[in-house]
Amino acid sequence: TQLLEQSPQFLSIQEGENLTVYCNSSSVFSSLQWYRQEPGEGPVLLVTVVTGGEVKKLKRLTFQFGDARKDSSLHITAAQPGDTGLYLCAGDNTDKLIFGTGTRLQVFP
Amino acid sequence: DAGITQSPRHKVTETGTPVTLRCHQTENHRYMYWYRQDPGHGLRLIHYSYGVKDTDKGEVSDGYSVSRSKTEDFLLTLESATSSQTSVYFCAISAFSNTEAFFGQGTRLTVV
Numbered sequence: 001t002q003l004l005e006q007s008p009q010f011l012s013i014q015e016g017e018n019l020t021v022y023c024n025s026s027s028v029f030s031s032l033q034w035y036r037q038e039p040g041e042g043p044v045l046l047v048t049v050v051t052g053g054e055v056k057k058l059k060r061l062t063f064q065f066g067d068a069r070k071d072s073s074l075h076i077t078a079a080q081p082g083d084t085g086l087y088l089c090a091g092d093n094t095d096k097l098i099f100g101t102g103t104r105l106q107v108f109p
Numbered sequence: 110d111a112g113i114t115q116s117p118r119h120k121v122t123e124t125g126t127p128v129t130l131r132c133h134q135t136e137n138h139r140y141m142y143w144y145r146q147d148p149g150h151g152l153r154l155i156h157y158s159y160g161v162k163d164t165d166k167g168e169v170s171d172g173y174s175v176s177r178s179k180t181e182d183f184l185l186t187l188e189s190a191t192s193s194q195t196s197v198y199f200c201a202i203s204a205f206s207n208t209e210a211f212f213g214q215g216t217r218l219t220v221v
Contacts, residue, residue, distance in 0.1 A: 033210075042215060096165070097207075098154060099151045
């Protein structure tokens with residue numbers, strides 16, 4: 001069992017729809033990061049959330065860190081085909097960076 | 110782009126043979142990580158290093174060993190490759206354990 005579980009595992013939607021991806025753990029993290037990975041490439045950082053309850057916005061993407069710092073969510077408004085990719089959350093666990101199970105998003109035009 | 114290079118990019122090897130993957134960085138970052146990526150599992154940490162000669166196990170370390178004799182190089186060795194080790198391997202670097210991780214391009218390893 002991985003420390004960080006993401007849901008859903010797969011998401012296939014039409015352009016213009018909204019979606020939310022969840023990242024959950026039973027452990028407390030000092031911070032959580034969200035990455036996006038495209039085929040054939042390594043993951044690239046989107047955002048880091050540090051404070052419990054924190055909300056960060058990156059254009060159409062909204063990231064929230066749970067009050068207890070055990071979970072996080074990523075909400076995309078009006079998804080576009082360019083949002084297609086694998087979304088990964090990651091947390092610092094006793095001096096090492098652990099990644100979640102990933103959510104593969106496909107946005108169709 | 111962060112200076113991080115993995116080699117080789119692709120490798121096919123036979124079961125039972127030793128394999129070494131190399132990660133080289135030019136950023137002088139303290140932390141280096143080896144992950145494997147398989148469908149449905151995201152990225153799973155194999156081993157990591159927090160300094161020269163300072164390494165520790167991750168979530169899936171069985172069958173793997175690592176070495177870091179210089180800041181810039183982190184080697185991952187499969188002592189006796191098995192088919193279950195067929196995967197895409199990513200190296201990552203970061204200045205601290207809770208700061209942005211920069212990834213290499215990945216190594217696709219196939220064990221036949």
